[in-house]
Amino acid sequence: MEHIRKQYPPFLLTANEMGKADQAAVVAGVPAMDLMAAAGKAVADAVVERWSERPTLVLCGPGNNGGDGFVVAQHLRSMDWPVRLAFLGSVDGLSTEAAHFYRAWQGDIEPFSTDLLDQTKLVIDAMFGAGLARPLEGNARDMVDAMITRNITVCAIDVPSGVDGTTGAALGKVAPAELTVTFFRKKPGHLLFPGRGLCGHLVVADIGIPESVLDELTLQTWENRPELWCQYYPWPRLDGHKYHRGHAVVYGGETMTGASRLTARGAMRVGAGLVTLAAPIKAWAVYATALTGVMVAKLEVSQESEDFDVLLLDPRHNAIVVGPGAGLAGFERIRTRKIVLKALATGRATVLDADALSAFSDDPQILFDAINGPCVMTPHDGEFARLFPEINKSPEINKSHLDDKLTRARLAAKQSGAVVVLKGADTVIASPDGRAIINSNAPADLATGGSGDVLAGFIVGLLAQGMAPFDAASAAVWMHGEVGNEIGSGLIAEDLPDHLPKVLSAFKAQYFSSHQ
């Protein structure tokens, strides 16, 4: 029988999980000494590939990150690189493996002093890796300060020292790396800011840990990649018709009419069979003139929510989005809340964005109590803070002394019962059941007014086509990032829906045929 290699999804491992993977590898017969040797060799290879020979300083810390540093230094020395090595700690405190490579180093061991930087063009940062427990102090901190001041080129081993690999937080000041080499799998801190911004180019090296150790871990965090959800992607069926592709309802506000129009166009482009924009009568003419493929339903102003009820009587209206341009001023706030609660009461798939979230900032529990069906919330940081003010004070956050985006999104999903898409450069998609995905493909060009409105449209369009909320949110966020990359500089929100077809075609070519 042909041997098919098991494909593992793009897991992200916390420091703790990485430690377990390491132990499982040792149990499976890979000596810890070999892992350290392979780690150091991988870093040396990456260094030689990126930089020409130059005066290099390897800064070794007191743990196994320092152990890797001894290996790198010896490899570079054996290639006749001008290498110096400074060690922070005592040999008695080293692990067996690190002590072995300390002895194997054939050059001098110099004390940690910032003077060493005078002759240095490249620093290999092997001070602290996954085991960093508190901010850097003393000589290590002085060294980092001097590296920052001198703007010295850095290659970091595992993480730039001071970055928490599990959360991406910076424990004190960190010297940014141009290259970071990590082992086996990425860690959340490589994708979450500020960590991501401090890592520079990231290389993940295979150090001989068998992938099968992943089977022994219960992992709940992934990098957003199509492999995670492509098999659920709702491609149109040859024998299908538009009602097989769902009917999305977009609630439109009275004043900011552009927002919900962007949402509606996003929903159409991502393949919803039909999209109806429910428009207050005052703004109806604006919507009706501006939209073509999207249908426009008229809501009487005095009895708005009743008209919305009537619209929802049609069971084919299977996904609803409220928020973009919904309105928060005076009466509009009350109406927005009513519309949200009506939408949630249907039990149909619902996306809540922008004003639909802020409208509940006085009493978020009313909103959370109403969420009983499939629901995706898409707050940016400001909306998140309004809706989940207590999460930053929660014991889980305080325990780690960190305002960690992954934990915050997870807690919010658990508390609200919705899939939470906590947006930004490192958007986190968290499910109430504990699963979480970190997105990594979004360009900064997406930081423009209306781009979130389009994202809400992508999500509701996928929900209308029957995708589950966590998958729909993850797929939409990834598509949004790809479209952003496709357009690049000069991107405006209006462009996003119209560039989606190109991205979908490329995605289909790469992922669909293999899943038929």
Ligand SMILES: NC(=O)C1=CN([C@@H]2O[C@H](COP(=O)(O)OP(=O)(O)OC[C@H]3O[C@@H](n4cnc5c(N)ncnc54)[C@H](OP(=O)(O)O)[C@@H]3O)[C@@H](O)[C@H]2O)[C@@H](O)CC1
């Ligand atoms: N797992 C794997 O598969 C593989 C892992 N590998 C490598 O191991 C690295 C993880 O090693 P690690 O666990 O020894 O952690 P690391 O960061 O080197 O040192 C922790 C030490 O520092 C100390 N300490 C902490 N904070 C401090 C502070 N602020 N200031 C001063 N001291 C502080 C702390 O002491 P303590 O807090 O106990 O007092 C402890 O002694 C990993 O990043 C990778 O490079 C590879 O070899 C390949 C296989």
Ligand SMILES: Nc1ncnc2c1ncn2[C@@H]1O[C@H](COP(=O)(O)OP(=O)(O)O)[C@@H](O)[C@H]1O
């Ligand atoms: N620096 C950045 N890099 C990548 N994506 C970003 C960045 N800043 C914002 N985004 C993305 O742009 C979108 C902005 O959404 P949002 O803040 O709701 O804006 P709007 O309400 O104007 O549509 C989100 O999808 C967010 O993740």
Ligand SMILES: [K+]
């Ligand atoms: K490091």
